[in-house]
Amino acid sequence: MNGNADAYWRRTRRLTFTLVAFWLLVTFGITWFARDINELSIFGFPLSFYMAAQGVPVIYLMIIWWYNRQMKKIDAEFGVEDD
Amino acid sequence: MLGSLTRLQRYYLYYTGCFLTFVAALALLERHGMPPRWIGYAFLFFTMSMYAVIGIVSRTSDVSEYYVAGRRIPAFFNGMATGADWMSAASFIGLAGTLYLSGFQGLAYVIGWTGGFVLVALLLAPYLRRFGQYTIPDFLGARYGGNAIRLVAVAAAILASFVYVVAQIYGVGVITSRFVSLQFEIGVFVGLAGILVCSFLGGMRAVTWTQVAQYLILIVAYITPVAILSWNVTGNPVPQLVYGQVLQQVTQLEERLFDTPAEQEVRRLYQARADLYAQRIMQLPQSLSLEREQLSSQINQLKASDAQMRDIVVLERLRRDLPQDPEQARTRWENEMFAAAERGKPPLRHAEPFPGETVAEQKVQRINFLALIFCLTIGTAALPHLLIRYYTTPTVHAARESVFWSLGFILLLYVTAPAYAVFAKYEVLSHLTDIPIAKLPSWVAAWTKVGLVSIEDINADGILQFAELSLNPDVIVLATPEIAGMPYVVSGLVAAGGLAAALSTADGLLLTITSALSHDVYYRIMRPGASTQFRLVISKSLLLLVAVLAATVAAQKPGTILSMVAWAFSIAGSAFFPALVLGIFWERATRAGALAGMAVGVLLTLYYIVRVEFDGLGWFGARGFQMAPWFDVQSTSAGVFGVMAGFLTTVLVSLVTKPDPRGGSFLKNIRFRREADPT
Numbered sequence: 001m002n003g004n005a006d007a008y009w010r011r012t013r014r015l016t017f018t019l020v021a022f023w024l025l026v027t028f029g030i031t032w033f034a035r036d037i038n039e040l041s042i043f044g045f046p047l048s049f050y051m052a053a054q055g056v057p058v059i060y061l062m063i064i065w066w067y068n069r070q071m072k073k074i075d076a077e078f079g080v081e082d083d
Numbered sequence: 084m085l086g087s088l089t090r091l092q093r094y095y096l097y098y099t100g101c102f103l104t105f106v107a108a109l110a111l112l113e114r115h116g117m118p119p120r121w122i123g124y125a126f127l128f129f130t131m132s133m134y135a136v137i138g139i140v141s142r143t144s145d146v147s148e149y150y151v152a153g154r155r156i157p158a159f160f161n162g163m164a165t166g167a168d169w170m171s172a173a174s175f176i177g178l179a180g181t182l183y184l185s186g187f188q189g190l191a192y193v194i195g196w197t198g199g200f201v202l203v204a205l206l207l208a209p210y211l212r213r214f215g216q217y218t219i220p221d222f223l224g225a226r227y228g229g230n231a232i233r234l235v236a237v238a239a240a241i242l243a244s245f246v247y248v249v250a251q252i253y254g255v256g257v258i259t260s261r262f263v264s265l266q267f268e269i270g271v272f273v274g275l276a277g278i279l280v281c282s283f284l285g286g287m288r289a290v291t292w293t294q295v296a297q298y299l300i301l302i303v304a305y306i307t308p309v310a311i312l313s314w315n316v317t318g319n320p321v322p323q324l325v326y327g328q329v330l331q332q333v334t335q336l337e338e339r340l341f342d343t344p345a346e347q348e349v350r351r352l353y354q355a356r357a358d359l360y361a362q363r364i365m366q367l368p369q370s371l372s373l374e375r376e377q378l379s380s381q382i383n384q385l386k387a388s389d390a391q392m393r394d395i396v397v398l399e400r401l402r403r404d405l406p407q408d409p410e411q412a413r414t415r416w417e418n419e420m421f422a423a424a425e426r427g428k429p430p431l432r433h434a435e436p437f438p439g440e441t442v443a444e445q446k447v448q449r450i451n452f453l454a455l456i457f458c459l460t461i462g463t464a465a466l467p468h469l470l471i472r473y474y475t476t477p478t479v480h481a482a483r484e485s486v487f488w489s490l491g492f493i494l495l496l497y498v499t500a501p502a503y504a505v506f507a508k509y510e511v512l513s514h515l516t517d518i519p520i521a522k523l524p525s526w527v528a529a530w531t532k533v534g535l536v537s538i539e540d541i542n543a544d545g546i547l548q549f550a551e552l553s554l555n556p557d558v559i560v561l562a563t564p565e566i567a568g569m570p571y572v573v574s575g576l577v578a579a580g581g582l583a584a585a586l587s588t589a590d591g592l593l594l595t596i597t598s599a600l601s602h603d604v605y606y607r608i609m610r611p612g613a614s615t616q617f618r619l620v621i622s623k624s625l626l627l628l629v630a631v632l633a634a635t636v637a638a639q640k641p642g643t644i645l646s647m648v649a650w651a652f653s654i655a656g657s658a659f660f661p662a663l664v665l666g667i668f669w670e671r672a673t674r675a676g677a678l679a680g681m682a683v684g685v686l687l688t689l690y691y692i693v694r695v696e697f698d699g700l701g702w703f704g705a706r707g708f709q710m711a712p713w714f715d716v717q718s719t720s721a722g723v724f725g726v727m728a729g730f731l732t733t734v735l736v737s738l739v740t741k742p743d744p745r746g747g748s749f750l751k752n753i754r755f756r757r758e759a760d761p762t
Contacts, residue, residue: 003573004755005751005754005755006752007497008755012754013668016206016537017202019205020201020202020205020206020540021445023198023201023205025650027194027456028453029104029345029461031194031453031456032449033454034187034436034437034449034452035437035445035449038434038435038436041295043324043327044327044328044330045327045330046330046434047189047531048436049187049190049436049639050327050591052187052190052193052194052436053190053193053498053501054323054498054501056197056198057193057194057197057198057490057494057497057498058195058494059237060197060198060200060201060490061490061491061494063201063204063205064200064201064204064205064483064487065487067204067205067483067485068204068484068487069482071209071480072480074523075480079401080397080755081480082478082480083477
């Protein structure tokens with residue numbers, strides 16, 4: 001059981017840290033270059049305005065959705081799904 | 084279709100239908116001559132009694148129901164309740180205004196407040212749920228052991244939440260006094276009643292179900308006016324999709340209007356006024372007596388000649404209103420100077436990120452933008468009233484799902500707020516700017532009377548220049564119905580939405596403060612043997628006490644406390660985030676480390692805020708200690724330093740102290756277990 005718990009935790013941790021890194025990149029990476037990408041435009045918006053007002057928040061939602069999906073898979077693999 | 088819904092979903096569907104019918108009926112009555120004041124009362128009465136009914140139906144005398152709603156809230160509804168819990172009066176009324184005033188820079192709030200939920204989902208919610216107790220101090224107490232950390236956590240939770248709850252009740256007072264024309268103080272106590280009917284009898288369970296109801300009202304109220312405005316301007320009722328085109332038009336209008344000779348002249352006049360005030364401040368106290376002498380001699384001159392009495396009275400009032408002493412003169416003139424300097428600055432281009440004349444200024448803007456995002460994100464992921472919502476789901480999986488729903492429901496409002504701001508700016512640039520002041524639309528005069536809009540024809544040309552108009556941020560959401568020429572019933576709807584946003588957040592905060600005091604301090608530390616019945620009695624009395632206290636503070640209209648809300652995020656972030664995250668992800672973190680990290684983080688944040696924001700603290704007799712900000716970071720983002728110092732201190736102190744073996748077994752339980760069964 002102990003080894004099982006460790007393996008479960010390793011998988012969870014890897015997934016978590018990957019997604020946190022991606023979150024960091026989206027939040028601070030894209031935003032850092034906001035002045036430089038604002039010349040481009042998307043749906044009639046300047047690109048960096050659009051990203052900050054809609055794009056980035058929607059990516060956040062996708063991150064959470066992906067995390068839930070993967071965790072559900074991991075839970076099932078280790079037989080600890082709880083619903 | 085109805086059959087596939089759960090019973091709860093059907094109830095709330097009926098409820099929404101009922102509410103929409105009510106709004107439609109009022110619209111019909113208005114057309115037949117119902118006065119606006121009555122519409123305001125109808126909204127107030129109808130929504131409050133809805134909340135009261137839900138509150139009374141969900142009354143409970145069970146401890147688990149009272150603190151965590153019996154852990155039976157489905158993910159979908161917990162997400163909705165979290166949405167209402169999270170979106171306060173500031174989100175509902177203030178955000179669109181901030182976005183109007185600061186353009187791209189304001190989007191830091193949208194990114195920060197949504198990004199926090201990613202951290203909640205990945206780092207905190209599942210572990211808090213698996214732990215399965217009642218409060219955040221509970222979690223820290225169990226992880227690190229000992230009462231000291233519990234007490235520190237209680238203090239930080241109350242510090243961050245109390246200021247916040249006062250601001251919500253204040254918001255209720257503002258809304259009721261403006262739309263229902265109740266007196267402000269009475270409005271505050273109406274708000275108090277609204278909060279108590281939800282939380283007093285049923286605790287978390289009642290608060291959750293009213294929050295769901297409040298979310299539905301606030302989101303309908305937020306989206307309706309801007310959708311109608313969008314339909315009027317672009318012919319498309321989905322503002323989020325089409326405001327890009329309006330933004331382009333705004334940019335073109337800015338190009339055309341911002342650098343006309345009249346605009347430049349107005350800005351020069353404001354700069355000159357700012358310089359004048361600067362000079363007067365420099366020459367205090369002589370400048371004040373000089374001012375008084377000048378006015379006196381003018382008055383005497385007029386009296387000697389046969390001038391109109393009215394002119395003399397005006398001058399005498401000016402003299403009477405002069406600051407009493409040099410101290411008062413300094414603060415008042417400084418405010419005037421900053422206001423004039425602000426208006427004298429070249430206006431912001433709405434879509435431009437990090438605006439600034441020079442590269443150095445742009446860098447400062449960028450750093451502050453990122454720092455603010457950081458603080459709001461970490462603060463979101465650390466505010467106790469939000470985190471305890473994830474104790475209320477039935478399972479760990481449901482807790483994860485419910486963060487997804489939370490963010491989804493919150494996004495609906497946050498994605499709409501920038502559209503509000505852009506439509507408002509379009510309206511101001513195309514229908515107010517460069518228009519003769521006598522011909523301005525009537526809503527301008529109406530809101531000038533309330534003091535939220537001010538117009539000053541500084542260059543006396545009879546035409547409104549952009550720099551001559553100043554708007555209070557609150558006015559954007561509150562006045563949009565009138566700007567778009569909608570009937571009063573829409574204004575009433577907006578007021579009901581603002582009320583719902585303020586009440587729902589106040590409920591959640593109040594419950595957090597109460598449970599910190601009654602559960603953590605009284606039950607866990609003072610009287611662990613107390614019977615459950617007695618614990619509930621203590622809880623309810625404390626709830627009443629804290630609520631009345633908060634309403635009393637709010638009735639004083641404390642100006643400083645409102646600006647303190649922005650600091651709540653920095654305080655909560657630096658107090659809880661490092662201790663919680665390291666506690667879950669780093670086995671080696673020790674009690675001493677966490678305690679030191681929390682203390683250092685909060686103290687550094689407070690130190691930075693005080694030294695950057697204030698020049699002296701009257702009560703301590705200390706003065707003249709204002710310092711230059713570090714890396715140009717504003718005091719609202721003080722948490723950047725607090726959180727980093729908190730992490731660093733926790734790690735360093737943990738490494739030099741002995742690890743506690745109990746930490747390991749605790750972690751095994753929250754990282755991998757089928758289901759936490761709370762005792």
